[in-house]
Amino acid sequence: MMNNRFFGMTFKGVFRRKTRSVLTILSIVVGIMLVTALLMVANGLNTQFQQLSGGSGADFVVIENSSDLSASRVNASVGNDLENMDGISWVSGMVISTANIGDRPFAYVMGVELDERSIGQFHIVEGKTLQSGDAGKVIIGRIMATQEGLKIGDTLTVKDRSFEVIGIYETGVSTEDGGVVVPLSEAQSLFDLGDQVSMLQVKVENLDQVDEIQTQIENQYPQLLALKDSEVASQQEDLQLISGISSLIALIAIFVGSIVVMNTMIMSVMERTREIGVLRAIGWKRRKILSLILKESFTISILGGTIGIILGIVLVNVLNDLAKISLNLPVTLDLVVGVFLITIILGILGGFYPAWRASKMSPMEALSRE
Amino acid sequence: MFLKTVNVKKHFGEVKAVDGVSLEIEKGEFVSIMGPSGSGKTTLLTLLGTLDSLTSGDIIIDDEDLSSIRDVDTFRSKKIGFIFQFHNLIGYLTALENVELPLHGLMPIDKRRAKASELLDLVGLKNRMHHIPSQLSGGERQRVAIARSLVNDPLLVLADEPTGELDSSTTQEIMDLMKKINQEKNTTFLVVTHDPEVAKRTERIIVLRDGEISREELVKSASIEDIMTLKNSTLGHQLLQKESTDPYLEKLGLFREGKLTREGELLISLFDKVEDL
Ligand SMILES: Nc1ncnc2c1ncn2[C@@H]1O[C@H](COP(=O)(O)OP(=O)(O)OP(=O)(O)O)[C@@H](O)[C@H]1O
Numbered sequence: 158m159m160n161n162r163f164f165g166m167t168f169k170g171v172f173r174r175k176t177r178s179v180l181t182i183l184s185i186v187v188g189i190m191l192v193t194a195l196l197m198v199a200n201g202l203n204t205q206f207q208q209l210s211g212g213s214g215a216d217f218v219v220i221e222n223s224s225d226l227s228a229s230r231v232n233a234s235v236g237n238d239l240e241n242m243d244g245i246s247w248v249s250g251m252v253i254s255t256a257n258i259g260d261r262p263f264a265y266v267m268g269v270e271l272d273e274r275s276i277g278q279f280h281i282v283e284g285k286t287l288q289s290g291d292a293g294k295v296i297i298g299r300i301m302a303t304q305e306g307l308k309i310g311d312t313l314t315v316k317d318r319s320f321e322v323i324g325i326y327e328t329g330v331s332t333e334d335g336g337v338v339v340p341l342s343e344a345q346s347l348f349d350l351g352d353q354v355s356m357l358q359v360k361v362e363n364l365d366q367v368d369e370i371q372t373q374i375e376n377q378y379p380q381l382l383a384l385k386d387s388e389v390a391s392q393q394e395d396l397q398l399i400s401g402i403s404s405l406i407a408l409i410a411i412f413v414g415s416i417v418v419m420n421t422m423i424m425s426v427m428e429r430t431r432e433i434g435v436l437r438a439i440g441w442k443r444r445k446i447l448s449l450i451l452k453e454s455f456t457i458s459i460l461g462g463t464i465g466i467i468l469g470i471v472l473v474n475v476l477n478d479l480a481k482i483s484l485n486l487p488v489t490l491d492l493v494v495g496v497f498l499i500t501i502i503l504g505i506l507g508g509f510y511p512a513w514r515a516s517k518m519s520p521m522e523a524l525s526r527e
Numbered sequence: 528m529f530l531k532t533v534n535v536k537k538h539f540g541e542v543k544a545v546d547g548v549s550l551e552i553e554k555g556e557f558v559s560i561m562g563p564s565g566s567g568k569t570t571l572l573t574l575l576g577t578l579d580s581l582t583s584g585d586i587i588i589d590d591e592d593l594s595s596i597r598d599v600d601t602f603r604s605k606k607i608g609f610i611f612q613f614h615n616l617i618g619y620l621t622a623l624e625n626v627e628l629p630l631h632g633l634m635p636i637d638k639r640r641a642k643a644s645e646l647l648d649l650v651g652l653k654n655r656m657h658h659i660p661s662q663l664s665g666g667e668r669q670r671v672a673i674a675r676s677l678v679n680d681p682l683l684v685l686a687d688e689p690t691g692e693l694d695s696s697t698t699q700e701i702m703d704l705m706k707k708i709n710q711e712k713n714t715t716f717l718v719v720t721h722d723p724e725v726a727k728r729t730e731r732i733i734v735l736r737d738g739e740i741s742r743e744e745l746v747k748s749a750s751i752e753d754i755m756t757l758k759n760s761t762l763g764h765q766l767l768q769k770e771s772t773d774p775y776l777e778k779l780g781l782f783r784e785g786k787l788t789r790e791g792e793l794l795i796s797l798f799d800k801v802e803d804l
C-alpha cells in the first residue's frame with residue numbers, strides 16, 4: 158500500500174490555499190466535463206452509424222457519395238443491377254430520413270422492404286410486423302412508444318399523413334428504437350423520393366470477395382460509395398466535424414488545464430520556498446521534493462478529472478433527455494480511460510516544471526528568509 | 528574528536544563570511560556560538576550542517592570528511608538535526624506530522640508515529656500533538672521544532688538562535704530542555720545565540736568576529752554584562768572609591784588595611800577595558 162500519511166500530506170498541501178485550489182480544480186472540472194460530453198456524443202454517433210446494416214446480415218451498404226447519409230439518394234435501378242451482379246447474394250433498399258413526430262423534431266423514419274430479411278431486422282416485441290399491402294400502417298420503436306405514450310392501435314401522424322400503429326419493435330440501436338418503420342413505398346412517397354432509396358444493404362455470397370465487389374461497384378458507379386459498417390462513420394462530414402471538435406477541445410483542455418495547474422503549482426512552490434528549504438535541510442532529497450509537488454498537481458488534476466467525467470456524463474444524459482434525441486450514449490471503458498489519460502497528462506504537464514523548480518531550491522532558503 | 532574543522536573558509540565573492548575557522552568539539556559537548564551580526568555564525572552552521580559547500584578547509588564529523596560524502600542529504604538526515612530561529616514548522620501539518628517529517632522514507636508509518644510522539648512527549652507536548660503551529664504558543668512551536676530536530680536521533684544538533692524569538696522565561700525553559708536532552712542522549716549541541724543568558728548556560732562559548740574566532744570577543748560577549756553588573760553594584764562603587772575598610776572587601780582580597788590591593792587594581796582596570804569595548 159502507498160503510505161497514506163504521505164498522501165495525507167499531499168492533500169493538506171493542496172488545500173492549504175482552499176479557494177485557489179478549489180478554483181483550479183473547478184476549471185479542470187469544466188474542461189474535462191466538456192471533453193467527456195463531446196467524446197460521448199462523438200462516440201454515440203459513431204456507433205450509431207456502425208450499426209447501419211443492422212440485424213439484416215448485410216456485409217456493406219451502398220450510399221451516394223454525398224456529404225451525409227440523410228441526403229443520400231440511390232436509384233432503385235442500381236439495386237436491380239447489383240442483385241444480378243456476380244457474387245452478390247441479395248440487395249435490399251432502405252429509406253432513412255427524419256420527421257417531426259409528436260414532441261420529437263428529428264425522429265427517424267425508415268422505409269424498409271417488406272420481405273422477412275429486411276423487416277426482420279426490427280424485432281417485434283408487441284403486436285405484429287408489417288406485411289406487404291400494409292398501407293397506412295406503421296411499426297414503432299420501443300423508445301418512441303414509451304416517450305410518446307403510444308400503444309398498438311393508436312394513430313400517429315408523419316408529415317400530415319396518419320398511420321396506424323400495429324407493432325412495437327426493439328433493435329437496441331437507440332435512434333432506431335426512437336423512430337418508426339413504414340413500408341419502403343410509403344416512405345418514398347412521404348419524402349418525394351420517387352423510386353429512389355437512401356441506401357442499399359448488400360450481402361455477398363463469399364466474404365473473401367467483399368473488398369473486390371465493393372471496388373467493382375464504386376468503379377461502375379462513381380457517384381456511389383460502398384462502405385462497410387465501420388467505414389460509414391468516417392464518410393460522414395457532420396460526424397467528422399464533431400470528432401474533430403471534440404479532439405480539438407480535448408487538446409485545448411489539456412493545454413489550458415496544464416497552464417492552470419502549472420500556474421497554481423508555481424505560486425504554491427514560490428510561497429513555500431522556505432518550507433521546501435526546511436524539508437531539504439532535514440534531509441529530504443531533491444527527488445522527494447519533486448514527487449511531493451507532482452503528487453499535489455496530480456491530486457488537483459485527478460480530483461478535477463474525476464468530477465469532470467461524472468458531470469460530463471450527467472450533462473450529456475440530461476441534454477439527451479431534454480432534446481429527446483435518444484442517442485445511445487454508453488459510458489465505455491475506453492472513454493473513461495481516455496479522459497483519465499488526458500487528466501493525467503494534464504497533471505504531469507502542469508506539475509513537472511514547478512516540481513522541477515522546487516527540487517532545485519536550496520536548503521539554505523530555510524535559514525535565510527522570513 | 529567528534530567534530531573538527533581545519534581552517535574552514537567560505538567566501539561569497541568579496542565577502543569572507545567564514546575565514547579560517549579551526550575548531551574541535553567533543554562528543555556530547557554543549558557549545559554556544561556568539562558574535563556580532565554578520566560575523567559568519569549562520570554561515571558556519573550551514574557548512575557544518577552540509578547545507579552549503581566550503582571554499583576551502585576541512586570539516587570532519589563523526590570520522591567522516593564532509594568533502595568526501597557523496598550523498599549529503601542522507602548524511603544530514605541520519606546525523607544532523609536543525610533548529611532554526613523561526614520555528615520553520617510547516618503550517619498546514621500538525622505538530623506530530625511536523626516532527627515525523629525527517630523520518631519519511633526511513634521507516635514505516637507506525638514506527639514514525641511512535642517515534643514522533645515519543646519526542647513530543649519528551650518536550651512536554653503530549654497533549655498538543657494534533658495542533659497545527661498557529662494553535663501553539665511561540666515556546667511550544669520551538670519545542671516542536673526541537674522535537675523535530677531530534678527525531679532522527681542525530682549526533683549533532685545545530686541551532687540558529689533557537690530562542691531569538693522567545694521571552695526570557697521561555698528561553699530558560701527551552702535551554703533546560705536542550706540541556707536535558709544533551710545530558711540524557713549525549714547529543715552534541717552547537718547553539719548560535721545573541722543572548723548572554725543562553726551562552727552562560729553552555730559549556731563553552733565560541734565567539735566569531737569577521738568570520739574568525741575571537742578571544743577578545745569572548746570576554747566581551749560572555750562576561751561583559753556580569754562585569755558591568757559588578758561595576759555598578761555597591762561593591763563596584765566602593766572599589767572605585769579606592770578606599771574602603773569594608774571587611775567583606777578585605778576578605779575578597781581587594782583591600783588591605785583600607786588600601787587597594789593589586790587584585791583590586793586589576794579589577795578596576797578590567798572595568799575600564801570593558802567600558803572601552
Ligand atoms: N549567500 C550569501 N551570499 C552573499 N553573502 C552572504 C551570503 N550568506 C551570508 N553572506 C554574508 O556573509 C556574512 C556572514 O553572514 P551570516 O549570515 O553567517 O552572519 P550571522 O553571524 O549569522 O549574522 P546574524 O547574527 O545577523 O544572523 C554577512 O556579511 C553576509 O552578508
Ligand SMILES: [Mg+2]
Pocket residue numbers: 568569570687
Ligand atoms: Mg545568522
